[in-house]
Amino acid sequence: MNIKFYLLQRFYSAIIVLIGVSILIFIIARIIPGDPARMALGPTATQEMVEKYRDKLHLNDPIHVQYWFFIKGISEGDLGESVYTKRNVTTDVSKYFPATLELIIFASLIMVCVGVPLGILAGRFKDKPIDNISRLISLLGVVTPSFVWAVFLMIIFAFYLDILPVAGRLSQDTIAPDKITGLIIIDSIIRGQFNVTVDALKHIILPALALSLSALGQASRLTRSNITEVYDKQYIEMARAYGYNEFKIATKYALKPAMIPTLTILGLDFAAMLGNAFLVEFVFAWPGIAKYGVQAILYKDLNAITATTMIIATFFVFTNLIVDLIVAYLNPKIRLSGIQ
Amino acid sequence: MKIFDSRAWYKFSKNPLSIVGLLIVSLIILMAVFANYLTPFPEHAGPFVDIPNKIKPPSSTYLFGTDKIGRDTFSRIIFGYRTSLYLGVIVLCIAVPIGTSLGLVAGYFGGKIDAIIMRITDIFLSIPPLVLALSIMAFLKPTLTNAMIAVSMMWWPWYTRLIYNLTRSIKNEGFVVSARIVGASHFHIIFREILPNCSASLITKITLDMGFVILIGSSLSFLGLGVQPPTPDLGTMVSQGSKYLPDIWWLSVFPGLAILIIVLGFNLLGDGLKDLFDVEL
Numbered sequence: 001m002n003i004k005f006y007l008l009q010r011f012y013s014a015i016i017v018l019i020g021v022s023i024l025i026f027i028i029a030r031i032i033p034g035d036p037a038r039m040a041l042g043p044t045a046t047q048e049m050v051e052k053y054r055d056k057l058h059l060n061d062p063i064h065v066q067y068w069f070f071i072k073g074i075s076e077g078d079l080g081e082s083v084y085t086k087r088n089v090t091t092d093v094s095k096y097f098p099a100t101l102e103l104i105i106f107a108s109l110i111m112v113c114v115g116v117p118l119g120i121l122a123g124r125f126k127d128k129p130i131d132n133i134s135r136l137i138s139l140l141g142v143v144t145p146s147f148v149w150a151v152f153l154m155i156i157f158a159f160y161l162d163i164l165p166v167a168g169r170l171s172q173d174t175i176a177p178d179k180i181t182g183l184i185i186i187d188s189i190i191r192g193q194f195n196v197t198v199d200a201l202k203h204i205i206l207p208a209l210a211l212s213l214s215a216l217g218q219a220s221r222l223t224r225s226n227i228t229e230v231y232d233k234q235y236i237e238m239a240r241a242y243g244y245n246e247f248k249i250a251t252k253y254a255l256k257p258a259m260i261p262t263l264t265i266l267g268l269d270f271a272a273m274l275g276n277a278f279l280v281e282f283v284f285a286w287p288g289i290a291k292y293g294v295q296a297i298l299y300k301d302l303n304a305i306t307a308t309t310m311i312i313a314t315f316f317v318f319t320n321l322i323v324d325l326i327v328a329y330l331n332p333k334i335r336l337s338g339i340q
Numbered sequence: 341m342k343i344f345d346s347r348a349w350y351k352f353s354k355n356p357l358s359i360v361g362l363l364i365v366s367l368i369i370l371m372a373v374f375a376n377y378l379t380p381f382p383e384h385a386g387p388f389v390d391i392p393n394k395i396k397p398p399s400s401t402y403l404f405g406t407d408k409i410g411r412d413t414f415s416r417i418i419f420g421y422r423t424s425l426y427l428g429v430i431v432l433c434i435a436v437p438i439g440t441s442l443g444l445v446a447g448y449f450g451g452k453i454d455a456i457i458m459r460i461t462d463i464f465l466s467i468p469p470l471v472l473a474l475s476i477m478a479f480l481k482p483t484l485t486n487a488m489i490a491v492s493m494m495w496w497p498w499y500t501r502l503i504y505n506l507t508r509s510i511k512n513e514g515f516v517v518s519a520r521i522v523g524a525s526h527f528h529i530i531f532r533e534i535l536p537n538c539s540a541s542l543i544t545k546i547t548l549d550m551g552f553v554i555l556i557g558s559s560l561s562f563l564g565l566g567v568q569p570p571t572p573d574l575g576t577m578v579s580q581g582s583k584y585l586p587d588i589w590w591l592s593v594f595p596g597l598a599i600l601i602i603v604l605g606f607n608l609l610g611d612g613l614k615d616l617f618d619v620e621l
Contacts, residue, residue, distance in 0.1 A: 020463035028476055143603040145555050145575075147562050148596035151582050155593065159586035275470030279559055283582060294563060297478040309475040313467045320466070 003335055006328060014321045021313045022074065026067055029306055057302070074310065080303035084295065089307040092292060097311070098182025099169060100281070100288035104273040105183075106204050107211035112266065115216040119223025119262075120255075126228060134224065138217025146276045150210040150283035157206055165203050167285040170196070207284040211276055215269040222265050226258040260331050267323030271316040351616055358612025364605030372422040379415035387570040398590055405590035407581075413590060417598045419572040424602060427488055427557040427567075428550045434492035436546060439499025440538075444530050446500065447507025458504065464497040470559060477565040487566035491556055495549070502545060502621065506538045540617035547613055548621070551606030558599050574599045 045053075054060050057080070058069045073079055079089040122134035158166040169184060170176055176184055178191065185204070188196035230236065231254060239249045278290035285291075289308060296304035328334040352358055376382045380403075384390075390410030398405045404413035446457035464472070472494040473487075480486040510516060516533050524533070558575030560566035567573035569580075574595045581591030614621065 016459070017463055017466045020459065021467060024463055024467075025475065029479060139604070139607070140600075143551065143555075143607050144596075144600045145559055145562070145603075147559065147575075148578060148599055151578060151585070151592050151596055154582075155586055155589060272468045275468035275474075278470065278474065279562060282563060282579075293474065297474065297565065300478070305475060305478045309467070309471060312471050316468055317466050 003328065006334060007325065010321060010324050010328075014317050017317055018314060021317070022071065022310065023067070025306055025309050025313070026070055029302060030063065030066070070306075079307035079310070082296070082304045083301045084299040084304065089303050092304065093289065093307055093311055094182075096287065096289045096292045099184075099286060100274070100277050100290065102183040102185060103204065103207055103211065103281070103286060103288060104270065104277055106185075106208040107215075107273055108266075108270045110208055110212040111216045111219050111269065114212075115219030116223050116259075116262070118216075119220035120227055120250075122220060123224040123227030123231070123258075124250075131224070134217075134220045137213075138221045141214045141217030144214065145279065146210050146214055147279040147283055149213050150207065150280050153206050153210050154283065164206055169200065169203055169287060171199050171203075207280045207286055210283070211273055211280045214276070215273065218269065219262070219266060223258065223262050226261055227254065230254045230258045256330065260327055263327055263330070264323055267319055271319040274312050274315060348616060352612055355612055355615065357608050358615070361605050361608025361610075361612055364601060365609050368421055368602055368605060369425065371418050372425050375415075375418045375422055379412075379418045381412040381415040382419075384411040384415045385419040385570075385572050395588055404594040405588075407591055408584075408588075413577075413594055416572040416577065417574065417595055420574040420577060420595065420598065421602060423484070423567055423571060423573045424554045424557060424599075427484065427491070428553045430488045431491045431495060431553045431557070432546055432549060434488070435495035436499055436542070438492075439496035440503050440535075440542065442496070443500040443503025444507055444534060447504040448511055448526070448530055448534065457500065461497040461500045461504075464494065465501070467494075469494045470556060473556060473560060474563070474565065477560060482565045482568060484567045484571070487557060487560050490560070491553060494556075495553065498549075499542075499545070502541060503538055506541060507534055510534050510537050541619045541621060544610055544613040544617055544619055545621050547606055548610030551603035551610070554606075555599065555603050 058066050061069075077090055079093075081087070082089050082092055085092055118130075118134045118137070122131040125131055154166060157164045165171065176187075176196070179187065181187055184200045185197055188194070188200060236249060236253060239253050244252075274289075277288060278293065280286070281288045281290035282294070289312075292304070293308045295301075296308060371378050375385075379385075380401075381388075388409075388411055390406075393402075393406055393410040394408055396402050396406040396410075402412050402414065404417065406412055407416075442457050442461070446454045467475075473490040476490040476493055477486065480490065511529075511534060516529060519529050519533050557566060558573070558578075561573045561575035562579045564576075564579065567576060569576060577595035578592045578599070581588065581593075581595065584591055
C-alpha cells in the first residue's frame with residue numbers, strides 16, 4: 001500500500017457516501033405521504049395545474065427515472081426551481097451560503113484559537129485550576145443547546161452591556177462591499193473598506209461565539225486527553241533527560257502526535273456547525289442558508305429542501321476528506337506506508 | 341437497601357458530580373410524573389388565559405413569571421419536562437433496538453452483511469444529525485410523533501457503530517468460541533453471550549443520549565418543527581420568549597436554563613456510570 005492508494009481509497013469512499021446520501025435524500029423526499037406538487041401549489045390549485053406541475057417535476061415517471069433526472073440535475077449544477085422564490089435553487093443557495101460559511105469559519109476560528117490552547121494548558125496543568133475551568137466550560141458547552149447560548153449571549157452583550165449589535169450581518173446604514181467571495185469581512189478587506197470590516201466583525205462575534213461554544217469545550221477536552229497521553233510517552237522523558245527545555249519539548253515532540261487525532265474531530269465539528277447554524281441564525285436573524293432552509297420547509301419547497309440538504313452533506317463529506325488528507329500528510333504512518 | 345452499601349454504590353458515590361446528576365435526574369422525573377400535583381398551576385399547561393395576570397415578572401406566586409396570556413412559566417416548564425422525557429424515552433425505545441440489532445448482526449456475521457449495513461450506517465452518519473432530522477421533518481407535519489420519528493431516524497446509526505465495534509472484539513473471546521464449539525446456535529451466541537456483555541456500554545450510552553435526544557428535540561421545536569403550542573415544550577418556549585427580549589426576559593431565560601439542567605443531569609449521571617462500569621464509548 002502506498003500513499004496514493006490510500007488517498008484514492010478515501011476519495012472513492014467519499015464518492016460512495018455522497019451517492020448514498022443522494023439516494024437517501026431522494027427516498028426521504030419521495031416516500032413521505034402527500035403529493036409534493038399539491039403541497040407546493042396549495043389547496044387552491046386546480047387538478048390540471050397540479051398535473052402539469054407533476055410533469056415538470058418528473059413526478060409521473062417511474063422512481064428510477066426520477067432519480068436519474070435528479071442526478072443529472074446535480075451533475076449539471078441545476079437543482080431545479082424553487083417553488084417559493086421562483087428562482088433556480090442553485091442561484092438561491094449561492095446567495096445565502098456565503099453568509100453561513102462566514103459564520104462557521106469564524107466560529108471554527110474561535111473554537112481552534114481558544115479550545116486547543118485551553119486543552120493544551122489543561123493537559124499540562126492536570127487537576128490544577130485551569131484544568132477545572134476547561135472542564136466546566138466543556139461541560140456547559142456540551143449540555144447547552146446553541147440557541148440557548150445565543151439567547152444568553154444576546155441578553156448579556158447586546159441588551160445588558162449594550163456593546164454589540166443584536167442582529168443581522170451589518171448595520172442598517174452600512175453598505176455591503178461589492179461581492180467577490182460573498183464573505184463580507186474578506187470582501188471589505190480586499191476593497192479596503194475597513195469601517196465595513198469593523199462593523200461586520202462586531203455583528204459576527206455573538207452568533208459565532210454561540211455557535212462555537214459547544215464545539216469549543218469538546219475540542220479542549222480532546223486536546224487535553226491527547227496531550228496527557230503523549231506526555232506519558234517515553235520519548236518525552238528521554239527529551240527531558242537530554243535537558244531540552246519545556247517549550248521545545250511541547251512544540252517539537254508533544255504537539256504534533258497529540259494534534260493528529262484532535263484534527264479529525266475538529267473537522268467533524270466544523271462540518272457539524274452547519275446543523276447548529278440553523279438555530280443560531282434563527283436567533284440573530286442572520287441571512288444565511290438556515291433562513292432559506294426553514295423557509296423552504298415552511299413552504300414544502302421540494303427542490304430547495306433537497307438542494308440544501310445535499311449541499312450541506314457534500315460540504316460535510318468533503319470537509320472530512322480534506323481533514324483525512326491533512327492527517328495523512330501529518331501522520332508518518334500513513335504518509336510513508338498508507339496504513340492507518 | 342443492598343445497592344446503597346454495595347461496592348458499586350461506593351464507587352459511584354465517590355464522585356460528587358455523579359450524585360448531583362442522579363439527584364437532578366430523579367428530581368426532574370419525579371416532578372414531571374407528578375406534575376399535576378406538584379406544580380402551582382397545573383391548568384396553565386394547556387390553552388389557559390388569564391389576562392389580568394399577564395407579563396408578571398418572577399414573584400413568590402409566579403416563581404418564573406407569567407407569559408403574554410398570563411400562564412405561569414414555572415408550571416409550564418415542569419409540563420415541558422414531561423414532553424421532553426416522553427420524547428427521549430420513545431426515541432430511544434425505537435432507535436436502540438434497531439441500532440443494536442443491526443450492529444450485532446453486522447459485527448457477528450461479517451462479510452457482505454457487514455459491508456452493506458456499515459456502509460448504510462456511514463451514509464446516515466455523514467449528514468449532520470440536526471440537518472438530517474430537519475430534512476425528514478420538512479416533509480412531515482410538525483407534530484410530536486413526527487419529531488420522534490425524525491430523531492429516531494438519525495439516532496440508530498450511533499448504536500449500530502457502538503455495538504458493531506463491541507461485537508467484533510467480543511466474538512473472539514474464549515467464552516464465545518467455546519459456546520460455538522459446543523454447538524450453540526447463532527441466536528444463542530448473539531443474544532445470550534454477546535449482548536449481555538454489551539449491556540454496560542449500552543446503559544451508559546442510553547443515559548448520556550437521553551440528554552442529547554432531549555436537546556435535539558428541543559432544537560426541532562425551537563425552529564417550530566416539533567411540538568406545537570399549546571403543548572408546553574421547552575424549545576418552543578425559548579423560541580417564543582426570545583421574541584420579547586429584553587423586556588420579558590424570563591420567558592426565554594428560564595426555559596433555556598431548564599433545558600441546560602436536564603441535559604446536564606443526564607450527562608453527569610452518564611459520566612458517573614461510565615466510570616462505574618469502566619467503559620469507553
